[in-house]
Amino acid sequence: MLEIPNDSLEEIVEGETKLLVPKASITQKVPPKEPAFFNPKAKLNRDFSIIAYAAFLESFKGPKIFLEGLSGIGARGLRVANELQIDNLIINDLNPTALKMAEYSANLNGIKKVEFFEKEVCRFFSNFSKKGKRGSIVDIDPFGSPAAFFDCGIRATMHGGILSTAATDLQVLNGLFQGACKRKYGGIPIRAEYGNEMAIRLVLGCLRVVAARLGVEVIPMFVESDMHYYRTYVKVLNRPDQQENIGYILHCKNCGQRQMALEPRQECELCNSKIEVAGPLWIGKIFDKKFIENMLNQVPKLQVNKVCEKTLNKCLLESEMPGTFYTLDEIAKKMKSSPPKLEDIVENLQKNNFVASVTSFNPTGFRTNANIKEIVEVFQSIQ
Numbered sequence: 001m002l003e004i005p006n007d008s009l010e011e012i013v014e015g016e017t018k019l020l021v022p023k024a025s026i027t028q029k030v031p032p033k034e035p036a037f038f039n040p041k042a043k044l045n046r047d048f049s050i051i052a053y054a055a056f057l058e059s060f061k062g063p064k065i066f067l068e069g070l071s072g073i074g075a076r077g078l079r080v081a082n083e084l085q086i087d088n089l090i091i092n093d094l095n096p097t098a099l100k101m102a103e104y105s106a107n108l109n110g111i112k113k114v115e116f117f118e119k120e121v122c123r124f125f126s127n128f129s130k131k132g133k134r135g136s137i138v139d140i141d142p143f144g145s146p147a148a149f150f151d152c153g154i155r156a157t158m159h160g161g162i163l164s165t166a167a168t169d170l171q172v173l174n175g176l177f178q179g180a181c182k183r184k185y186g187g188i189p190i191r192a193e194y195g196n197e198m199a200i201r202l203v204l205g206c207l208r209v210v211a212a213r214l215g216v217e218v219i220p221m222f223v224e225s226d227m228h229y230y231r232t233y234v235k236v237l238n239r240p241d242q243q244e245n246i247g248y249i250l251h252c253k254n255c256g257q258r259q260m261a262l263e264p265r266q267e268c269e270l271c272n273s274k275i276e277v278a279g280p281l282w283i284g285k286i287f288d289k290k291f292i293e294n295m296l297n298q299v300p301k302l303q304v305n306k307v308c309e310k311t312l313n314k315c316l317l318e319s320e321m322p323g324t325f326y327t328l329d330e331i332a333k334k335m336k337s338s339p340p341k342l343e344d345i346v347e348n349l350q351k352n353n354f355v356a357s358v359t360s361f362n363p364t365g366f367r368t369n370a371n372i373k374e375i376v377e378v379f380q381s382i383q
């Protein structure tokens with residue numbers, strides 16, 4: 001049996017699940033990688049995972065198998081097995097101590113249908129890439145960029161299944177190292193207020209390109225970000241994608257106008273200044289409205305942070321809105337005035353026959369199909 005636990009470990013409860021974790025991961029600002037990695041601050045994103053997987057599992061008819069490629073001490077997978085209804089949990093990590101701790105925690109929670117693998121993540125996924133052996137939920141949660149694991153992750157996801165990924169290489173995705181972003185994700189970011197959405201679109205764009213190469217379609221269901229990570233949840237379908245969802249964000253730093261388009265352009269359509277171009281990246285939808293509604297329906301049944309429901313309500317409002325958003329500060333700065341209330345600007349844009357909503361990406365952000373001149377006019381009308 002397991003020698004674990006020892007003095008450097010302790011039991012905690014996250015959601016409804018008991019977890020054996022390194023004490024240092026609770027007390028230190030940056031959780032250590034030794035003896036095993038656990039980030040208590042990632043509880044919120046694990047809560048969102050629980051909600052997203054619950055929404056998916058409710059209507060999924062096939063075998064309910066969760067493949068976790070980089071499990072650490074098993075926090076996400078064990079929560080899924082304990083808090084949701086799945087048939088099998090299969091977890092993998094290169095760190096044997098993390099796996100021992102996961103095994104110990106599985107026992108604590110009485111989780112029986114669980115298997116453990118200690119392989120390099122792509123070797124692990126390759127074990128499950130044959131039809132009939134694939135996972136219905138597959139998660140990729142590495143340190144840094146997940147891009148190297150997209151190919152094997154997609155191959156290990158069954159038709160109709162969900163592939164979730166996390167990226168924590170923020171500097172690369174936010175435009176500090178453009179060359180690195182081009183190499184890893186195939187697209188270039190620019191610095192902008194909506195940099196977090198751009199990062200998510202770069203991740204999705206890369207996923208789409210890898211999937212297309214494999215003759216597979218990926219459809220974004222839900223995306224989520226905070227200061228430290230970008231998470232995406234896509235449905236995987238074994239059929240070629242017919243829609244063209246790869247394009248560019250065109251941003252004029254002179255007047256503030258921005259647009260998503262299939263082709264890059266040189267000049268701003270409003271002020272003729274030179275445009276900055278981000279991409280190629282995903283320009284399709286990033287939320288599936290029905291899926292978000294299903295997630296919201298799951299919330300009352302689950303032990304998750306209250307913030308999740310608030311965020312999901314915003315996701316619902318923005319699910320069918322145009323890509324990229326503006327912030328109150330950005331417009332107010334341009335007009336050299338103080339920013340109005342967010343509700344007022346959204347309401348007044350709508351009164352002027354534009355579509356408009358808040359966004360989950362930024363507390364003072366709003367989406368609209370009005371162009372920058374029209375937004376400024378609406379701002380002026382409520383000053």
Ligand SMILES: C[S@@+](CC[C@H](N)C(=O)[O-])C[C@H]1O[C@@H](n2cnc3c(N)ncnc32)[C@H](O)[C@@H]1O
Pocket residue numbers: 037038039042046069070071072073074075076092093094095098119120121122141142143
């Ligand atoms: C960010 S942590 C995972 C956290 C975990 N998913 C959670 O929610 O608590 C990344 C994990 O990947 C493992 N790892 C790193 N490189 C790996 C590789 N090439 N193959 C398998 N596991 C790897 C590390 O040991 C570490 O536990």
Ligand SMILES: [Zn+2]
Pocket residue numbers: 252253254255256257268269270271272273
């Ligand atoms: Zn312009």
